Amino acid sequence: AQSVTQLGSHVSVSEGALVLLRCNYSSSVPPYLFWYVQYPNQGLQLLLKYTSAATLVKGINGFEAEFKKSETSFHLTKPSAHMSDAAEYFCAVSVNTDKLIFGTGTRLQVFP
């Protein structure tokens, strides 16, 4: 069965600092991987997705993620945090199915 683990339920960074949100997956077959962002009281917005093409995936708002099969990881990064990046971030996996399996989320705080 597939699963997703997000290390760190809360991450705090200063504005302008590097953002690193961790995601590890478990899957016996090549997965599709997604990062979604959720702003307070809103739905989820797709940041980026990996579908077995390039291992470095670029998304919206300056975010990117790298698929590392050897580490079963799909960490999300952004070189320079902005105040507007404060939100909850969810990693999700899908393998030959129609449903997404989500991690428990990481809440990102950005301090001025």
Place this chain on the structure above:
Amino acid sequence: NAGVMQNPRHLVRRRGQEARLRCSPMKGHSHVYWYRQLPEEGLKFMVYLQKENIIDESGMPKERFSAEFPKEGPSILRIQQVVRGDSAAYFCASSLRRGTDTQYFGPGTRLTVL
């Protein structure tokens, strides 16, 4: 192009009442998914429907919960005889194709059971 629409955005019910949550997918999308988000948790898959068919309901509680996606009109998630543990945010997503196509999420319905 309007996104996924959900209504109501907020719903308050007393224990034992029924809750009906509606979801209109993006234009042209015929695949609908329902997820539930309990407080401080991630989203959990409930059910996947295509027009007039339930494809996967492996995440639906066995009792009191049902879903439909009729030929005309929105998808409905129905919860009968609600209990306090049903309080959660319910999100609907839609996609153009099945499989691993991108799912686009609505703003959610926040259900509070008193």
